[in-house]
Amino acid sequence: MSSSLPCSLLRQFLFCPRIPYFHEVLGIRPAQPLWVRQGIDWHHRQEILSRNRTLARFDLLQARRLSQVQLASEAHGLHGIADLVLLTPEEVIPVEFKQGPAPLNKGGQLQLTAYGVLAEEKFKLPFRRSFVLSGEKAKATCFPDSPEHRAQLAQTVAELNRTLETPLLPDSSASVPQCGQCEFLAHCNDRF
Numbered sequence: 001m002s003s004s005l006p007c008s009l010l011r012q013f014l015f016c017p018r019i020p021y022f023h024e025v026l027g028i029r030p031a032q033p034l035w036v037r038q039g040i041d042w043h044h045r046q047e048i049l050s051r052n053r054t055l056a057r058f059d060l061l062q063a064r065r066l067s068q069v070q071l072a073s074e075a076h077g078l079h080g081i082a083d084l085v086l087l088t089p090e091e092v093i094p095v096e097f098k099q100g101p102a103p104l105n106k107g108g109q110l111q112l113t114a115y116g117v118l119a120e121e122k123f124k125l126p127f128r129r130s131f132v133l134s135g136e137k138a139k140a141t142c143f144p145d146s147p148e149h150r151a152q153l154a155q156t157v158a159e160l161n162r163t164l165e166t167p168l169l170p171d172s173s174a175s176v177p178q179c180g181q182c183e184f185l186a187h188c189n190d191r192f
Contacts (some may be wrong), residue, residue: 004072005160007080007114010153011107013160015182016174024164024182030183039099043083046097046138050084057140058095058131063088071118077157082115085123090124092116101135104143108132110156113149 005024012019012111022028047067055063063086063185072079084095094115102111132141163170172179172188179185 004074004077004079005157005164007071007078007118009160010078010114010156011105011111013156013163014105014107014110015178016158016172017163017170018172018174018182018188019182019184020160021163021170022187025167026187027149028184028187030186032183042099043097046133047083049138050095050097050133053138055086057133057138058086058093058142060086060088063093069094069119069122071115071122073118075118075121076095076114077161078114078118078152080115081120082119085115085119086126087123089127090125092119092123094119094127094130096130096132097138098132098134099137104141105131109143109149110153112143113145113153116145117150119155121128 002123009024012023016076018063051065055061066085066087067083069082069085070079074165082094083097086093086095094112096108096112098108112130112132116130119125120127122167128145130143130145132143133139134141174182179188182188
């Protein structure tokens with residue numbers, strides 16, 4: 001287990017605490033479901049399209065656009081790759097691409113906060129807000145940063161680390177539909 005965890009594990013931890021355990025503690029790497037490959041292809045297409053889009057959807061006239069930004073923080077014990085980071089002289093704004101039109105769930109919002117905190121540290125600019133571009137039209141939804149989001153991030157990272165340090169399989173609060181879409185279901189003998 002590494003001392004730095006991928007930001008995506010935060011989202012997965014909130015989906016089901018067993019996913020990070022299987023991945024990080026047991027080293028299980030199941031085959032990627034088809035929808036993951038489709039999502040990767042969609043992300044690549046959005047990255048190309050975003051280069052020619054205006055910044056009006058972000059309420060910006062100018063910003064430097066950085067794609068596939070590698071972020072890491074020893075202090076937070078996290079690393080990840082943000083789809084897009086917008087840099088202005090006043091702030092750093094992480095942007096994530098999401099294929100579906102559905103609103104971001106709690107895990108997705110937490111992952112986005114993590115990218116913002118890591119980008120703030122890397123670029124030495126304040127992180128005040130982030131965006132999700134969703135659906136084929138890349139509809140922009142703003143997520144303001146808050147002390148509550150940062151506290152939730154710190155709390156979740158601590159809980160995740162405690163779970164990974166414990167040699168026991170964590171309980172799962174996942175629902176039947178969640179389990180049905182999980183690539184680790186075959187490893188959960190107590191789930192159905």
